[in-house]
Amino acid sequence: MRKVNRFFFVLATGVLLWSGCSSSSTSSSGSSSSGDDELVVWTFTDELGTIVEDYYLADNTDLDYDIKVVSIPTDQFETKLDPVLGTDNAPDVVALESAFVKKYVESGMLANLEEYGLLEDAENTYDYVKDVGTAADGELKALSWQAAPGAFFYRTSLAEQYLGIKSAEEMQAAISDYDKFYETAKTLKEKSNGSMYMIASVQDLAKPFYGQREHGWVEDGKLVVDDSLTNLLEMSKKFVSEGLTLDAEGQGEAWFAGMSGNEILGYSLPTWGLHYWLKTNAESSETGESTAGDWTMVQGPTAYFWGGTWIGTTDNSNKKEEAADLISYITTNEDFLEKWATDTGDFVGNENVVNEYKADYSEEFLGGQNSYGAFADMAQNINGAILTEYDQTIETLFTDNALTPYSKGEVDIDTALKNFKEAVANAYPDVEVE
Numbered sequence: 334m335r336k337v338n339r340f341f342f343v344l345a346t347g348v349l350l351w352s353g354c355s356s357s358s359t360s361s362s363g364s365s366s367s368g369d370d371e372l373v374v375w376t377f378t379d380e381l382g383t384i385v386e387d388y389y390l391a392d393n394t395d396l397d398y399d400i401k402v403v404s405i406p407t408d409q410f411e412t413k414l415d416p417v418l419g420t421d422n423a424p425d426v427v428a429l430e431s432a433f434v435k436k437y438v439e440s441g442m443l444a445n446l447e448e449y450g451l452l453e454d455a456e457n458t459y460d461y462v463k464d465v466g467t468a469a470d471g472e473l474k475a476l477s478w479q480a481a482p483g484a485f486f487y488r489t490s491l492a493e494q495y496l497g498i499k500s501a502e503e504m505q506a507a508i509s510d511y512d513k514f515y516e517t518a519k520t521l522k523e524k525s526n527g528s529m530y531m532i533a534s535v536q537d538l539a540k541p542f543y544g545q546r547e548h549g550w551v552e553d554g555k556l557v558v559d560d561s562l563t564n565l566l567e568m569s570k571k572f573v574s575e576g577l578t579l580d581a582e583g584q585g586e587a588w589f590a591g592m593s594g595n596e597i598l599g600y601s602l603p604t605w606g607l608h609y610w611l612k613t614n615a616e617s618s619e620t621g622e623s624t625a626g627d628w629t630m631v632q633g634p635t636a637y638f639w640g641g642t643w644i645g646t647t648d649n650s651n652k653k654e655e656a657a658d659l660i661s662y663i664t665t666n667e668d669f670l671e672k673w674a675t676d677t678g679d680f681v682g683n684e685n686v687v688n689e690y691k692a693d694y695s696e697e698f699l700g701g702q703n704s705y706g707a708f709a710d711m712a713q714n715i716n717g718a719i720l721t722e723y724d725q726t727i728e729t730l731f732t733d734n735a736l737t738p739y740s741k742g743e744v745d746i747d748t749a750l751k752n753f754k755e756a757v758a759n760a761y762p763d764v765e766v767e
Contacts, residue, residue, distance in 0.1 A: 370398045372652050372659065375414065376428035377407040378642055381663075384478075388669050389662055398655065411436075418442045418647065425650040426659060429475055429643045431465065432725040438466060439722045443474040443645040449657035451476060454665040461717030462682045466643050475645035476664040478673065480604070480682040482711035483540060485633030486611060487599035488624065489700060495524040495598075501702070505631040511568055514634050518577040521598055527576065529598060533591045535569040535740050536583030537601040542568075543728070544637020549719040550727045555765040556757050558750065562731070566749065569740035580741075593617040593624055603639035604680040604708055612698055628699050630707060636714035680708050687712075723761065730756040 374381065382402040390400065403424065405413055411433060417423045419442055429437050437443055446452065446466075452473050455463060459480050466475035485508065492498040496517065498507060508514040518531035532538065542565035548557040572578040579597060581587035591597035592614040602611060607630070616623040644663065646656035662669060670681045674690050681687060687709045694705035734756045739749040758766040 372398055372400045372426065372655050373424040374400065374402045374426040374428070374659075375410075375424040376402060376404055376642075377410045377430060378428060379404060380642070381428050381644070384663055384669075384673070385659070388672065389659060392662070392669070396655075398652070400659075419649060421649075423647045423649060425652045425656045426644060426646050429645065431481070431639075431641045431643070431720070432728075434465060434475060434643045435720050435722040435724060437645065438468050438474040438643075442648055444648045444650070444653050444657075445472040445474065446476065446645065446657060446660065447473050449654060449661070451657060451661050451665070454661045457667075457683050457685045458665065459682050459684060459712050459715075461638065461712070461715040462641075462643075464717035465641075465720050466645070475643035476660060477641050477643045477682050478664045478670060479641055479679055480708075480712050480715075481638045481641040481680070482708050482715055483544065483601060483603045483606075483637040483639045484630040484707065484711060485541075485599050486602050486607065486628050486630045486699075488595075488597075489627050489629045491529065491595065491598055492629075495521055495529065501629050501631050504629065505633075508631070508633055511564070511634045515568065515571060515577075518572065519575070522575075522577060529596050530579045530591075531577050531598050532572070533579045533588045533597045533600060534581045534583045534585075535572060535578060535736060536588075537578070537599075538569055538572065539565060539732070539736060540601050540639050541633060541635045541637045544639075544715070545635040546716075546719050549721040549724075551721050551723045551761075551764055554763070555767070556727075556754065558754075563746070563750075566735060566739050566746055569736060570742065573740045574742060589614045593622070601633065601637075605640060607696075607698070607704065608678055615698070625698050626700050629702055630699060630704055632707075632711055636711055636716075638712075638715045638717070680705065680712075684709075723764070726760055727757055730760060 374385065376382065382404060385400055385402055390396075407430065414427065418440070427437065455473075455476055458476065462477050462480055463473065466473055466477070468474050487504060492504060496507065498504050507517045514531075521529055521531055542561050546559040546561045548559045550557060573580050579587060579591060581591070589610070592600070592611055593616055600606070600611065611628065612625070615625045644660050646653050646660065650656055665683065667683055667686050670683050670686045671690065673679060674681050674686060687705070691703065691706040691709050694703045695701045696704040731753055735749040735753040738744045739746055744752070754766045757764060
């Protein structure tokens with residue numbers, strides 16, 4: 334075998350948008366089809382290119398093929414991937430964001446990773462991570478190197494000043510279910526004379542509510558409106574009408590600005606949200622003051638997850654064994670995962686590594702809290718089985734047609750749900766809508 338001396342990182346035209354992983358600007362374009370001596374990887378996150386170049390190739394110096402990583406903007410990824418799946422122009426390996434991973438897991442276009450020993454390799458991977466990557470027929474189609482449990486991050490000093498809460502345990506007790514969350518929000522408004530909001534957006538309610546559903550959006554070909562969704566609508570309307578939320582657009586300017594100000598108590602964020610959203614927006618561009626060190630995290634009312642990147646290999650690839658080796662390394666190799674956790678702080682999906690890494694972990698941004706240990710506990714309660722191939726579109730339709738208009742008092746709940754169901758029926762004629 335010859336030693337690989339070429340690594341290709343091709344940047345497709347456009348701007349790579351954030352989608353749960355780090356991102357970069359793009360500047361050039363290139364061919365994506367693979368040759369006999371080339372393994373082609375398509376990704377929407379530059380993390381994967383870093384992993385391949387700095388870790389996988391560093392540990393595998395005698396490969397007899399080159400690896401080309403093609404980075405495509407998130408908002409273009411599906412439209413570029415869909416037409417080439419099943420053709421000779423398809424990549425060998427694909428990265429899949431949680432919003433659309435099930436679409437491809439259920440597509441019949443990905444190889445069964447069990448045939449290459451990955452189910453055995455993934456013995457210590459969190460169950461929910463494997464559930465998300467498993468098709469309805471029971472075949473494992475994709476795995477992730479990370480897990481993304483969600484938490485409620487709150488300002489420590491403001492919680493003590495207005496609520497008398499001095500510890501994470503006291504905060505968790507105050508918001509352990511949504512009735513308590515609501516009562517605490519009202520107390521915060523009262524004690525602050527209306528100067529503070531519990532949350533910045535109804536999105537900070539929506540993500541956890543989606544996570545506590547017992548049913549996915551579609552089951553047995555039928556649209557399911559889980560009871561937690563109607564509860565979400567009612568809770569969101571309370572928060573908006575009673576001024577308990579700033580009611581900003583999620584990931585909008587005002588939503589991010591609240592992370593450096595003193596009018597928002599907390600945010601619902603996943604593991605990566607801490608590093609890429611909260612930390613990067615903690616310093617005020619106007620005053621230069623920072624809220625770093627004044628945050629603590631707790632589970633909040635319910636377990637949930639948000640984001641993450643899965644990887645699989647296309648079924649018509651002529652390098653499935655090589656692709657499976659790469660996927661196994663990235664998602665199950667404990668030596669690599671330990672290095673990755675140490676180098677990046679990313680919460681990895683392997684329980685063994687997490688349990689080792691969390692022992693002495695301290696997050697300065699969270700006042701020295703062991704966030705890794707807290708996330709480890711949260712990851713045990715995630716229900717990945719509720720994800721479906723319809724999630725990305727249907728969640729957007731629910732937000733646009735039901736959650737937003739109902740929370741703002743523009744329609745009644747029956748109209749909101751009727752409009753949502755009609756939108757789903759139009760988008761997915763094959764889904765039965767009652």
